[in-house]
Amino acid sequence: MTAAPPVQDEPRRRLHPLSPVLHGAKSIAVVVAALSWQTLSQVGFEKFALVVLVLAVGVVVFSLIGWLTTGYHVVGRELRISDGLLWRRNRAIPLERLQAVELRRPLLAQLTGLAELRLEVVGGGKTEAPLAYLTVRDAAALRERLLALAGRTPSVLPSVSNEAEPEVPAPPMERPLFRVSNHDLLVSQLLTPQAIFLPIGLAFVIMQFVLEAEWTFIGIASTFTAMAGVLLQPIRRVLQDWDFRLARDPEGRLMVRYGLLETRSQVVPLHRVQTVTITWPLLWRPRGWMHLRLDVAGFAGEPGSDSKRSDRLLPVGDFATARTLVWEVLPGTDLAQLATSPPPARARWLHPFALRYYGAGLTPEVFISRWGLLTREMSVVPYARLQSVRVVQGPLQRRLGLATVYADTAGGRSGQARDRDLAEAWALAEQLAERARLARNAASARS
Template identity: 50%
Template sequence: MTTPATPPDPPAPAGPEQPAIAEPPHAPVVGPGQPVLGRQRLHPLSPVLKSVRTLFLVVAAVSWRGLQNLGADRYALVLLGLLVLVLLYSAVAWRFTGYEVVGRELRIHEGVLFRRTRAVPLERLQSIEVVQPVLARPARLAELKLDVAGAGKAEAPLAFLPLAEADALRTRLLALASRTAAPAAETAAPEAARPEEPDLYRVDNNDVVVSQFLTPPVMFTPLAVLYIVGQLAFNSDFGVFAVASMVTAVAGTIGAPVMRILNFWNFRIGRAAQERLRIRHGLLETRSQVVGAQRIQSLAVTWPLLWRGKGWLRVTLAVAGQNAVSADGQQSRAETDRLLPVATVDTARAIIPLALPGLDITALRLSPVPDQARWLAPLRRRVLAAGLTEHAFATVDGLLTRQLTVVPYARIQSVRVTEGPWQRRLGLATVYVDVAGSTPAAAAHRPLAEAFTWADELTTRARAARALAV
């Protein structure tokens, strides 16, 4: 939590010969309502790239059944007509789309029939991701995605901008969000123009591939392939479109592991300005994300069952504005929440303190649940554990896929104690710690007196941690 800064005098206006994103040297941070960056448009190729991307979605929606009903010629004409319509609409939308930075606010102007302006307060900004889709890479274009506290998805995506402009805009927005008064020559310079700092850690691509092969969908895929081959050999009524539909289903089954391999390829962690982490990865679509430690709401360390033989784990970050992680640690969108997609315990011990300083996952003193919890969790009882450490609240749960969840005290939003009907009979309760943008951390089946003591202590520690962060 930060306190509002007193607005200093506005900077001198830029001359016509200056680029739109530059400021006078050593310009202070401007106050509310003062223009920082005038209205800008997206790159002229944006309508073309958006139209091609939309066409891919249309092809996937029509699928094999549409091709069978329409025929190849009419199918191609329909797709061509849709592409032309989408291209025209995208061109008109580009004409009215733009962005500007006013004070500590990013404003997005868009709309064709109905014009609208979205304002993104920069103090709610959690992280910014620069994404280069495979179609945009030849033209060196990128998409800017903003993770904002309280939003269920990336807010105000700007697609597409020149890569250097996207880097410069990200640097500027992060500087404004941090209430820094860094010189403009530093805050406006693209990251690509700065001396490249060596990566702190690189994930082995071979480990990424093997880890995704050690997943249930991939291991059961050979059975599905044998079923298709058997149907072709012994069932004469098994037509071409039936085969195509089943092949599509198999591809969908293994699609998620393949997409993760492409997404986590060349995964590397480095340092960015102002003690932030820079996480970069991707083979076809490259992603570069900058996250500050003060924006991390919680951290989860997961040990999948099939990875335990190799001693592997994965580390996930919860940042407000990103989709909440489900119980199995997966996300519906591209997984951009990973601190480590696959790693050993020793590697995790070295990297995790970069995100949460002072945290050692092997030195957490957690207490197990009492014996009466065996009536409610007979198999999980030996796994369940929780405790209040020096800097964070930690819980362990999961029988087959084990997960350690750590919530820094300064990120706690609220604390709840719940009692189910069977818990009341056994004198047990569950302590829930709520954080922004993620599922709560739950300490299940704790003794009732301990649960209320923890709730009071967590509230006190959270208040003290937020006071220190000011």
């Protein structure tokens, strides 16, 4: 048997030369924001500007050194990244663990024609090795190459010599699925508790200002800070989900693009989707609107965010659109045919007002659970994605002979059949475990 020829190492590559400028600009903005107006009034404008200039030069020099000592290259099925001056750090990311690569373009990157890549890997608690910054063309080509290598496509494993550049793959033809109306997006965020109660808060502040003889600086600052915090959430959602688009590429992956001040482009392999969650907010229901969320294995989300390991599928849309997208993501799953059964009547002691909105059910493809009174939610979990099944009883549940069944996935969320009869809960858990085993065996046979 002849041995396979060794894969030649490609030359180590640097990030774009403007990378230190963009990194430095962000750091300088943080430094200026940290220097308060009180500092400006104490030292004067000239000294304040001199301090900012010295710090800016230091930040740019530090960023330049970081750029000179940072490089990356693909070796076989690994992405290797080296950085650091005093403490050299070399990371090798096996591409078999790669789940998704996100192309992100903050505002400064958009103005300079650059982008950054963020890698999501199996078991990662945070984004691995962000490459900031590359040209948009280079970033897109590297993303396609890494995803192809992660999928073990033989055709993308050419021998790369030190003189030759790796071939840039042609952009794949995409099939558009859906594009969110920006008008609907704006209206949906006006129909949120923050936007509804904002006029009441403004009226209260104005009334207090009129009635009070004088306001302290701390009182004014804390009031406006609190109001800005309330208003910031819907504004952030509009900026994040602006021009939201979905498409499918020829390999069946989901292409997601969105953002205004910071544009993002994600490639989601559908075999990594763990759960689809459908949510009906109270103020959206008169319009028949809902939003859909994916839980994807390997997506770490933003640090400190409440959406870790989850991703958008539909920021706002009607039932027909949601039904189409669920079918695209989970073939064979019809949102209109997902029936559930309620918990027993004695569970009303635990849910006196919302019992009729709780339920669970099984179809040949997925496990369904629903809950919620004001905000109603439904979770759809494919059997092949189940990692474990648990039956849990709390103190009150034990007295009522009830239990909750948890269907855990690698995406971090669980399908939950809440407050079922104890015998039914054990029977349901046994069915889920058996269906998960059969679904995994069938998936292994197909692959």
